[in-house]
Amino acid sequence: MKSFRFAVAASAMMLAACATAPREASQNMGSANAPDGAIVAAPMTSALLDMSKSLTRIVFASCAQQNEDQSIWDRIAAESPELVLYMGDNVYGDVRSSDPSLPELKAAYMRLAQSQPFARVRAAAPMLTVWDDHDYGMNDGGGDYALKEQSEALFEYVWAMPADDVRRARPGVYGSWMIGEEGRRVQIIMLDTRYFRSPLKKTDEYGARGKERWLPDPDPAKTMLGEAQWAWLADELxxxxxxxxxxxxxxxxxxxxxxxxxxxxxxxxxxxxxxxKRAGADNLIVLSGDRHSAALYENDAVIDYPLFEATSSSLNLPASVWRAQSGETWVEVDPNRLGDMYFDANYGVIEIDWADRAVDVSIRAKDGAAVLSKTIELSTLN
Known part of the structure; x- marks a missing residue:
């Protein structure tokens, strides 16, 4: 079934050739020939990831509208990241019809592929990607999305997954990477919160603060990750x-x-x-996106050490635009948030000091200035 899904998407996919990263820097992704023999342009490759090299500087980011200003990518390139984590809503290509060829999503990817600032980042740094709803193809979409198999095939093709990548052999786009030498190993775990997710519970008061669109649902039958991904995550941790x-x-x-x-x-x-907790997974930090705003969070009561989360969103579709247009000044109240929210365009930077065993996590404005930050001693994450 996986090979069929790949064939459906790849045979119709046409990306701009100018968007391809330099061949010597690109990941090995095999043939770019469609099954019917037609030649298609190469997918969006990125610099080769050296799994043996210890990381000290990582950029994380989400939510980039392909038709909006792309200049923030040049600022990200100036950070000289050793790895970029692209965490979802990598394009906005919601599919408006039942057309299994996904024309809207393909058009969105093609537009992103034409971005020269984005191409410069890909040429300079390895990039790991996962999707959220708008590059999945359905706003707030979950496991009931009818075109999820076609969307996954397109995702795998567009982001140049190698032919032997384990993600090609199973449903969903979740993955894990262990990078660096012993004593400086960074494990990247990217969850798929779309492909298997159960339907959400609709709010009883649309737009009301604190329950704008969805309500908490205690139904034990509901799943976020699905059985297979849960088992995989337990093993990875x-x-x-x-x-x-x-x-x-x-x-x-x-x-x-x-x-x-x-x-x-x-x-x-x-x-x-x-x-x-059961896995004894120490040294863990959560990274997230989606919100079109940025913030830092911490809760010291849910696992065996303080759990820290950094949210970075959006690269070029920030909430500040909507807030200015509507006159909104309210800021959500959250007991786990550290400090303020940041509503303008942003990205995140992780700097690892292996000598001092410390991690600095910061949210950066479009000009590169740190607007939110926290330094975490690794000794506190166990």
Missing amino acids: KKPADLRLLVSSIQVLSEGHGWEAWREFPLERQKLYDTI
Whole structure:
């Protein structure tokens, strides 16, 4: 079934050739020939990731509208990241019809592929990607999305997944990478919060603060990750690592809103905490996106050490635009948030000091200035 899904998407996919990263820097992704023999342009490759090299500087980001200003990518390139984590809503290509060829999503990817600032980042740094709803193809979409198989095939093709990548052999786009030498190992875990997710519970008061669109649903039958991904995550968390970055496209710790977040499935969120604890997974930090704003969060009561989360969103579609247009001044109240929210365009930077065993996590404005930050001693994450 996987090979069929890949064939459907790849045979119709046409990307701009100018968007391809330099061949010597690109990941090995095999043939770019469609099954019917037609030649298609190469997917969006990125610089080769050296799994043996210890990381000290990582950029994380989400939510980029392909038709909006792309200049923030040049600022990201200036950060000289050793790795970029692109955490979802990488394009906005919601599919408006039942057309299995996904014309809207393909057009969105093609537009992104034409971005020269984005191409410069890909040429300079390895990039790991996961999706959220708008590059999945359905706003707030979950496991009931009818075109999810076609969307996954397109995702795998567009982001140049190698032919032997385990993600090609299973449903969903979740993945894990262990990077660096012993004593400086960074484990990247990217969750798929879309492909398997149960339907959400609609709010009883649309737009009301704290329950804007969805309500918490205690139904024990509801799932966020699906059985197979839960089992995989438990195994991944048991692997030794000196720093773990758990990427969830939607927020984990946030309590202050009724948009998509793990709080909508409280039993599943508790399962996440329990899975971390049972695995003895120390040195873990959560990264998330989706919100079109940025913030830092911490809760010291859910696992065996303070759980920290950094949310970075959006690269070029920030909430500040909508707030200015509507005159909105309210800021959601959240007991887990550290300090203010940041509503302008932003990205995140992780700086690892292996000598001092410390991690600095910061949210950066479009000009590169740090607007939110926290330094975490690794000794406190166990």
